[in-house]
Amino acid sequence: MTVSHPSNFAIEVPDSLIQRAKRGDGKAFEQIYRWFERPVYTLALRLCGQPSEAQDVLQDAMVKVMTRIGEFKGHSPFWGWLRQIAVNEALMRLRRSAKGHKEEDVYEADLPDGAGLLPLRAAEAGQLLDALQTLPPVTRSVLWLYHAEGFTHEEIAGQMGKTVSFSKSQLARGTRKLRESLAIDIATGTHT
Amino acid sequence: MTDTITLSDALRRLPLAAPADSAWPAVQARLPNAPARPMWPVAAAAAAVLLAVLFQFGGNTPPTGAPAGADGGLQQLMARSAQLESAFYAQQDDGISSASVIAANLSLEEQLDAIDAQLASQPSATDARALWRQRIELLDQGIQLNRKNAEYNARGQSFELALASTD
Numbered sequence: 001m002t003v004s005h006p007s008n009f010a011i012e013v014p015d016s017l018i019q020r021a022k023r024g025d026g027k028a029f030e031q032i033y034r035w036f037e038r039p040v041y042t043l044a045l046r047l048c049g050q051p052s053e054a055q056d057v058l059q060d061a062m063v064k065v066m067t068r069i070g071e072f073k074g075h076s077p078f079w080g081w082l083r084q085i086a087v088n089e090a091l092m093r094l095r096r097s098a099k100g101h102k103e104e105d106v107y108e109a110d111l112p113d114g115a116g117l118l119p120l121r122a123a124e125a126g127q128l129l130d131a132l133q134t135l136p137p138v139t140r141s142v143l144w145l146y147h148a149e150g151f152t153h154e155e156i157a158g159q160m161g162k163t164v165s166f167s168k169s170q171l172a173r174g175t176r177k178l179r180e181s182l183a184i185d186i187a188t189g190t191h192t
Numbered sequence: 193m194t195d196t197i198t199l200s201d202a203l204r205r206l207p208l209a210a211p212a213d214s215a216w217p218a219v220q221a222r223l224p225n226a227p228a229r230p231m232w233p234v235a236a237a238a239a240a241v242l243l244a245v246l247f248q249f250g251g252n253t254p255p256t257g258a259p260a261g262a263d264g265g266l267q268q269l270m271a272r273s274a275q276l277e278s279a280f281y282a283q284q285d286d287g288i289s290s291a292s293v294i295a296a297n298l299s300l301e302e303q304l305d306a307i308d309a310q311l312a313s314q315p316s317a318t319d320a321r322a323l324w325r326q327r328i329e330l331l332d333q334g335i336q337l338n339r340k341n342a343e344y345n346a347r348g349q350s351f352e353l354a355l356a357s358t359d
Contacts, residue, residue, distance in 0.1 A: 120195040123202035
């Protein structure tokens with residue numbers, strides 16, 4: 001797995017704590033839960049969009065982490081292993097809630113250079129969160145997994161059961177729509 | 193020239209969201225063996241036997257420190273407790289513990305939880321000092337237990353069998 005950006009999940013968990021959790025130590029489980037509660041919930045909220053769904057994802061993902069911790073071999077960071085479980089849970093819930101709705105799979109051309117840059121004043125948290133909420137869930141998920149979590153298009157495509165071009169197209173679409181919501185001219189990059 | 197930020201940085205700088213309610217109680221309830229409470233009678237019995245035998249052993253285990261804060265103030269007691277707690281959890285890293293030692297440690301943790309609950313209820317200064325002393329004593333016992341266990345493990349022997357053969 002390639003991780004190009006630091007993630008909110010990038011918390012170094014001491015091996016001693018993981019070993020205690022593997023032995024069934026409830027306190028160790030609780031400590032792990034406390035550390036990762038907000039990163040998991042945030043990821044789930046960004047992907048699924050609704051607090052109630054994010055709460056369910058948080059619960060299901062954490063139960064899986066605790067019951068499968070014996071399968072963690074320590075070849076990669078624990079946080080990456082835990083994050084993958086959270087991503088899978090969130091995407092599974094997203095697929096379930098999207099059933100019956102045809103996902104718009106239009107091809108979107110690559111964006112011009114610099115489209116991934118925002119004017120600083122357009123990146124205010126409240127404004128950006130509102131703009132994210134206007135995106136379709138799948139588009140928002142691709143955007144979040146790529147930009148905030150640092151997954152590659154190949155990884156996103158694999159997780160979503162789609163093609164790499166689907167991931168690229170959704171990213172371009174998401175970036176374009178986000179910039180529109182933030183009233184940023186796509187060609188000039190100016191904030192109107 | 194307009195100051196800019198990458199979309200990646202802008203998204204990663206967004207504040208983390210927090211759930212309205214902790215999911216921990218629900219997670220804990222769904223874990224197959226996790227809630228320690230139902231295991232209490234078994235763990236308590238194992239711990240009681242193990243600790244009783246350990247402390248009949250004959251006092252050749254050095255205490256982990258001075259009878260800390262026996263007459264000291266609350267702050268010293270709390271500091272000593274924190275110091276021992278850190279040592280207690282650090283000991284549980286070797287991964288070689290018998291079921292009884294693990295049960296004893298879990299039992300000690302439960303007793304610590306019970307003390308913490310009493311401390312959280314704002315006891316009087318006298319009661320608080322007594323509770324912190326109990327906490328220190330429990331942690332001290334736990335450290336001695338794990339130290340013995342580690343000594344036997346280092347010699348390739350079973351601490352449990354050694355305890356069983358003392359009488």
